[in-house]
Amino acid sequence: MKKLMTLSIALLMLCGLFSGCSVSTESTARGVETPAQASQTENEESLDQSVQASAEGRKTISMWFWGANENQKAAFQAALIDVYNSSQNEYELVIEYRNTVDNDIPVALSASSGPDIIYTSGPSFCNVYVTEDKLVDLTPYAEQYGWKDRLLQVYYDACTVDGKLYSVPNSISVGGIFYNKALFQENNWQVPSTLAEMIDIMEEAKSMGLYGGSGGNRGWRPSNDNFSSVMINHFVSPTNLYECLSGNQPFSNPEMLAGVQMMQDWYKAGYLAGNDYTALDSQEAVQLIADKRAAFLMAPTLYIQFAANSFTDNKIDEFGFAPMPNLYAPDKDVYDLTMPCSFAVNTSSKAPDECAKILDIMLSAEFCTTMTEYWPGYWAVPLKDMSGVDDSNMAGMSIKFMEIIKEAVPQINAGNFGYHPSAFFPPVTQDEWRNVDSVWQGVMTPEEFLNAVDKAFAEELEAGLVAPLAKPAV
Amino acid sequence: MKSGNGRIKTLGLHMLTLPAILLSGLVVFAPAVYTFYAAFTDWNGVGKSMNWIGLENFQVLFNDKVFWQALTNNFKWTLIFITIPVVVGMLSAVLLARRSKGRNFFQTVYLIPYVLAPVTNALIWANMIFSPSGGVFGYLRRQGFSVSSPIGDMKTALYGVAFVDMWHYWGFLAIVYLAALRQTPVDQIEAAQIEGVGGWQLFWQVYMPNISPTVKMMFVFIIIYSFLTFDYVYLLTGGGPAHATEMLSTYAYSMAFNTFKFGRAAAVALVMSFFGAIAAFFYTYLSRKEVSE
Numbered sequence: 194m195k196k197l198m199t200l201s202i203a204l205l206m207l208c209g210l211f212s213g214c215s216v217s218t219e220s221t222a223r224g225v226e227t228p229a230q231a232s233q234t235e236n237e238e239s240l241d242q243s244v245q246a247s248a249e250g251r252k253t254i255s256m257w258f259w260g261a262n263e264n265q266k267a268a269f270q271a272a273l274i275d276v277y278n279s280s281q282n283e284y285e286l287v288i289e290y291r292n293t294v295d296n297d298i299p300v301a302l303s304a305s306s307g308p309d310i311i312y313t314s315g316p317s318f319c320n321v322y323v324t325e326d327k328l329v330d331l332t333p334y335a336e337q338y339g340w341k342d343r344l345l346q347v348y349y350d351a352c353t354v355d356g357k358l359y360s361v362p363n364s365i366s367v368g369g370i371f372y373n374k375a376l377f378q379e380n381n382w383q384v385p386s387t388l389a390e391m392i393d394i395m396e397e398a399k400s401m402g403l404y405g406g407s408g409g410n411r412g413w414r415p416s417n418d419n420f421s422s423v424m425i426n427h428f429v430s431p432t433n434l435y436e437c438l439s440g441n442q443p444f445s446n447p448e449m450l451a452g453v454q455m456m457q458d459w460y461k462a463g464y465l466a467g468n469d470y471t472a473l474d475s476q477e478a479v480q481l482i483a484d485k486r487a488a489f490l491m492a493p494t495l496y497i498q499f500a501a502n503s504f505t506d507n508k509i510d511e512f513g514f515a516p517m518p519n520l521y522a523p524d525k526d527v528y529d530l531t532m533p534c535s536f537a538v539n540t541s542s543k544a545p546d547e548c549a550k551i552l553d554i555m556l557s558a559e560f561c562t563t564m565t566e567y568w569p570g571y572w573a574v575p576l577k578d579m580s581g582v583d584d585s586n587m588a589g590m591s592i593k594f595m596e597i598i599k600e601a602v603p604q605i606n607a608g609n610f611g612y613h614p615s616a617f618f619p620p621v622t623q624d625e626w627r628n629v630d631s632v633w634q635g636v637m638t639p640e641e642f643l644n645a646v647d648k649a650f651a652e653e654l655e656a657g658l659v660a661p662l663a664k665p666a667v
Numbered sequence: 668m669k670s671g672n673g674r675i676k677t678l679g680l681h682m683l684t685l686p687a688i689l690l691s692g693l694v695v696f697a698p699a700v701y702t703f704y705a706a707f708t709d710w711n712g713v714g715k716s717m718n719w720i721g722l723e724n725f726q727v728l729f730n731d732k733v734f735w736q737a738l739t740n741n742f743k744w745t746l747i748f749i750t751i752p753v754v755v756g757m758l759s760a761v762l763l764a765r766r767s768k769g770r771n772f773f774q775t776v777y778l779i780p781y782v783l784a785p786v787t788n789a790l791i792w793a794n795m796i797f798s799p800s801g802g803v804f805g806y807l808r809r810q811g812f813s814v815s816s817p818i819g820d821m822k823t824a825l826y827g828v829a830f831v832d833m834w835h836y837w838g839f840l841a842i843v844y845l846a847a848l849r850q851t852p853v854d855q856i857e858a859a860q861i862e863g864v865g866g867w868q869l870f871w872q873v874y875m876p877n878i879s880p881t882v883k884m885m886f887v888f889i890i891i892y893s894f895l896t897f898d899y900v901y902l903l904t905g906g907g908p909a910h911a912t913e914m915l916s917t918y919a920y921s922m923a924f925n926t927f928k929f930g931r932a933a934a935v936a937l938v939m940s941f942f943g944a945i946a947a948f949f950y951t952y953l954s955r956k957e958v959s960e
Contacts, residue, residue: 300712321713325713412793466818469800471800471907477801620926624926630907634911
């Protein structure tokens with residue numbers, strides 16, 4: 194009897210061991226902890242939706258996104274989920290919010306698994322997925338829905354590989370300078386039209402005990418790209434960067450070297466929050482502007498999502514944004530461009546046509562309108578024609594964001610744009626470029642830095658991982 | 668020769684270990700072998716193809732300044748952790764061992780940082796203490812003190828992060844050492860006290876020989892964990908500023924998920940495991956030596 198019991202217990206334990214293998218992706222995601230232990234997946238709603246979808250007989254189309262807050266989720270619900278689900282009876286869109294989505298996606302794709310709609314932090318990540326045949330060629334859908342005519346060419350081209358479209362951009366984000374209008378009024382400062390004027394204001398701010406410029410990369414080292422992009426695209430002509438990214442000249446050319454040296458000088462002068470750069474995060478960097486403790490913040494408009502938390506109530510009217518002055522075309526407003534994220538379709542999806550429909554919704558003026566009403570700063574769909582975006586119901590930071598974008602789009606159409614590393618550099622080159630803080634800290638020389646960038650870029654150019662670029666006019 | 672009944676009993680006992688063996692095999696052994704193989708390939712972590720490239724990954728690593736920076740930081744971290752929290756934990760344990768009242772209360776308080784999730788601890792320290800904007804350091808600066816956030820300065824960032832992890836860890840060490848101290852035979856302590864032995868001599872001559880296996884074990888664990896350390900570095904500085912706090916773990920993580928060099932990241936993981944294995948073998952050697960003595 195005892196022996197029978199012993200064997201039975203052993204078998205039961207074995208069964209208990211293997212029962213864990215039957216857990217679905219959704220419920221596993223709820224308990225997953227990443228090495229950083231930053232995961233708090235909140236997919237109870239998505240699991241409920243999935244269950245409900247099954248109950249109604251609808252098939253599920255899944256999408257993963259990063260860990261949005263309740264307001265942001267409400268934006269998705271109103272602008273995308275409800276719109277798509279009510280447009281047909283066969284499928285239900287379910288979004289899972291995962292703080293670790295950047296890591297979860299490649300792991301899932303390596304197992305030929307993952308959601309139907311793939312989120313990435315930019316098209317450069319898509320290139321690797323494309324080489325491994327993990328993403329659907331969206332070119333036929335682009336023709337069907339007219340995406341090429343609808344989207345800004347520079348954004349469309351950035352999402353192509355070998356001439357075929359593999360992802361779509363979510364939003365325009367343009368670089369410029371954030372400032373506080375009340376602080377400027379109090380000190381009789383004018384919005385600078387030259388870099389020299391900008392330096393004068395920052396030096397005066399420093400003499401008053403303020404930060405000359407704000408900035409910070411705590412918690413998200415890729416923030417280095419945001420600040421370096423605004424600076425380099427206004428210290429060095431975007432045409433120089435275009436030639437580098439086209440493989441026609443090295444990054445370590447004299448103009449670029451001078452530009453990187455200038456970035457180091459600006460960092461050392463304290464124009465990026467000085468020694469506090471690594472101790473401040475993006476929200477705090479914006480808060481310094483709202484609190485009138487810094488003259489400028491050189492950053493892309495996606496920081497407006499942080500500004501919405503800082504410039505509240507009567508502070509909203511203090512919010513200011515202007516194009517950053519540049520060294521090469523002082524009479525033109527030039528914007529370095531990026532996209533907060535991009536979306537693609539998984540080759541293992543059983544409903545690619547429906548996924549394309551969902552992407553089409555996300556590339557519409559109506560989607561842009563609703564998302565910006567809830568969530569300013571992240572969802573300015575890169576349309577050539579923004580007149581369809583209805584800002585009549587927008588208020589606060591939403592209307593300010595849309596005004597900035599509508600002002601920038603004609604400049605972009607005219608070719609007055611530059612290239613943000615996160616959107617236009619291939620992944621290893623991007624990672625090397627991110628070491629720019631080593632130059633700022635004096636650990637690396639500009640030459641060493643650009644030589645490393647050159648080496649990484651050459652390998653990726655040869656491997657076909659560099660996206661085609663629209664040529665700028667400056 | 669075993670009887671049939673004996674064989675069935677032995678089989679039953681072996682079956683009871685099967686779940687643990689299977690679990691270890693699936694979750695530990697198989698990925699370890701896979702990682703070992705991946706370290707010698709150009710695997711990008713997404714596709715199935717893993718082309719053998721021999722020692723190329725290791726050659727690239729050994730020529731990378733950031734790798735050596737990370738390795739040096741791991742050694743510094745190990746030196747810090749085998750001294751400061753060990754001394755603080757031991758001192759606390761000795762003081763607690765002499766208390767009968769309030770011991771449980773202190774043990775609970777000491778364990779609070781340890782049981783909180785690292786992300787919680789990191790957020791507290793980053794936002795409420797280290798932040799030059801809204802934290803204690805920001806407040807001190809506004810009061811006129813010339814201080815800068817420890818994690819903002821290349822010279823102090825590693826020690827700032829290590830301080831937070833030590834704050835999180837020393838309480839656990841204190842509890843482990845306290846448990847070991849309480850296992851010391853009372854008659855030995857009393858005999859020593861009768862002989863007039865007290866203070867440092869009592870600790871070194873009576874307590875230490877009894878708790879030495881525990882101390883050695885925790886030493887080895889500290890060394891292993893020091894080469895695996897990731898959470899607080901990632902959460903507080905991400906390896907910055909300018910790689911000043913880069914660890915082998917954050918270096919591997921960035922390599923894998925930012926540049927899709929999973930093969931090279933696996934090579935870094937092997938280096939980390941190498942040092943952990945040295946510590947483990949050393950511990951095994953010491954344990955065997957003790958048993959034979």
